[in-house]
Amino acid sequence: MAGKKGDYFGLGYLVSLILAIIPVTSWICGAITRFSEGKIIAGILRLLLGWGIIWLIDLILMIVSKHILRLLNV
Numbered sequence: 001m002a003g004k005k006g007d008y009f010g011l012g013y014l015v016s017l018i019l020a021i022i023p024v025t026s027w028i029c030g031a032i033t034r035f036s037e038g039k040i041i042a043g044i045l046r047l048l049l050g051w052g053i054i055w056l057i058d059l060i061l062m063i064v065s066k067h068i069l070r071l072l073n074v
Helices: 013-021 023-036 040-049 053-065
Strands: none
Touching: 013 023, 013 053, 023 040, 023 053
């Protein structure tokens, strides 16, 4: 498990999963992750729509595939 990386800032999977479980950190980390990837529009959408159903989908995808939702890849 030490070699596996999660989706938030290259942190380990377990740390990324814990961050994804907490709604506020998931919202903030999801937006920062998208901005750091150079996806400005996706980061803005994360800030505006990153709670509720997107948080739930992020949590499920983090558990199943170890990656957050890539709603808009531009």
